[in-house]
Amino acid sequence: MKRFRFPLRPVATLRAHQELRAKEAFAASVHVYVQSEAELAAARTRVARCETELYESRREHFDASTAAEAFASYRRECAAEATAERSMIEKRAEMNERRAGYLEAHRKLEVVNRLEQKARATHRLDTLREEQIELDDFAGRRRAPQLSPS
Numbered sequence: 053m054k055r056f057r058f059p060l061r062p063v064a065t066l067r068a069h070q071e072l073r074a075k076e077a078f079a080a081s082v083h084v085y086v087q088s089e090a091e092l093a094a095a096r097t098r099v100a101r102c103e104t105e106l107y108e109s110r111r112e113h114f115d116a117s118t119a120a121e122a123f124a125s126y127r128r129e130c131a132a133e134a135t136a137e138r139s140m141i142e143k144r145a146e147m148n149e150r151r152a153g154y155l156e157a158h159r160k161l162e163v164v165n166r167l168e169q170k171a172r173a174t175h176r177l178d179t180l181r182e183e184q185i186e187l188d189d190f191a192g193r194r195r196a197p198q199l200s201p202s
Contacts, residue, residue: 056175058168067161074157078150085147088140095133102126 058064106122109115 054179056172058171060164060167064161064164064168067157067164071154071157071161074150074154078147078154081143081147081150085140085143088136088143092133092136092140095129095136099126099129099133102129 102122102125106119106126109119109122
């Protein structure tokens with residue numbers, strides 16, 4: 053029985069490495085995206101806290117200097133929230149690009165793997181046929197002397 057040799061093995065190895073790199077890049081981008089979501093949530097919490105402080109400070113008595121400071125702080129937090137939201141949107145877009153790259157690399161690897169499976173099945177079938185032919189020839193040679201001449 054001849055040994056199976058897949059001629060596209062180097063291609064499969066290369067594509068497996070490419071898929072692994074794409075998977076790692078995707079995982080890193082997911083991590084960065086989750087961090088940016090957490091930063092946005094923290095910024096929104098700070099904005100809500102500033103809004104509450106502004107509202108509460110107006111209920112008691114109005115002091116223009118503290119109100120101006122509180123409003124300036126509120127505007128800074130709103131700007132930080134907008135920046136965090138833009139950053140999160142960029143990170144999401146980058147994550148989606150990395151996902152698409154990973155899916156493409158995975159698809160390319162699967163194509164080569166399916167080709168190898170088909171080649172293995174064909175090789176197995178051919179090998180079984182050859183073995184059967186050999187067994188039939190062997191069985192035919194053994195029976196030939198058993199036949200009586202007429």
